[in-house]
Amino acid sequence: MPIVDVIDLNNNKVGSVELSDAVFGATVNKALLYEAVRNYQANQRRGTAKTKTRHEVAGSGKKLWKQKGTGRARMGSIRSPLWRKGGTTHGPQPRDYSYQLPKKMLVGALRSALTAKLLDGGIKVVSEFALADHKTKTFTSVLSKFESPNKVLVIDNAENRNLSLGSRNIPGLVLLASRDVNPYHLLNAKQILISESAAKRLSEGLA
Numbered sequence: 001m002p003i004v005d006v007i008d009l010n011n012n013k014v015g016s017v018e019l020s021d022a023v024f025g026a027t028v029n030k031a032l033l034y035e036a037v038r039n040y041q042a043n044q045r046r047g048t049a050k051t052k053t054r055h056e057v058a059g060s061g062k063k064l065w066k067q068k069g070t071g072r073a074r075m076g077s078i079r080s081p082l083w084r085k086g087g088t089t090h091g092p093q094p095r096d097y098s099y100q101l102p103k104k105m106l107v108g109a110l111r112s113a114l115t116a117k118l119l120d121g122g123i124k125v126v127s128e129f130a131l132a133d134h135k136t137k138t139f140t141s142v143l144s145k146f147e148s149p150n151k152v153l154v155i156d157n158a159e160n161r162n163l164s165l166g167s168r169n170i171p172g173l174v175l176l177a178s179r180d181v182n183p184y185h186l187l188n189a190k191q192i193l194i195s196e197s198a199a200k201r202l203s204e205g206l207a
Helices: 030-044 103-119 136-145 161-167 183-188 196-205
Strands: 003-007 013-018 123-126 152-156 173-177 191-195
Touching: 013 196, 030 103, 030 183, 103 123, 103 183, 123 196, 136 161, 152 161, 152 183, 152 196, 161 173, 191 196
Parallel strands: 003 123, 123 191, 152 173, 152 191
Antiparallel strands: 003 013
């Protein structure tokens, strides 16, 4: 089983935690990771693209000229898609792009993502996020001690008001509870700071 160092907010080692081999030592399945990321991105699409058909554009429905005898092509409406400012043929309409991924696939993708990040050294287990106050400056100073890059994922279990308020204005930082973690979040982050309690919960819940 993987044994990971536990650090405090000063980036000093204060202990270690033993994680599940089935979760943090699984085989990395790239196909599962692809499907999980694709599913997440599809579910985030709003699907509000809309074009007007010939029945929706502004314009008279009067026949422009008589059917025969003018030498011109027959034409019934100025709103025809053949005309400038006419309707659009087969254009996009509002739709729902979301779909549900089987639970076993999502769990497998989470295991693969956690294992890949641990192997890359992208996961740091923090004993607890006990911040002195809710100021952004306080949490920014903590991140500087971890030498955090511009994309950071923070995972915690407890309702931590200081953490939620202190981190919400930091660009590139995402704060999630362990139950809301998705493979997309794990792969998108360059560094993952996870509390010891959250790491244990993921280790037990996904095993």
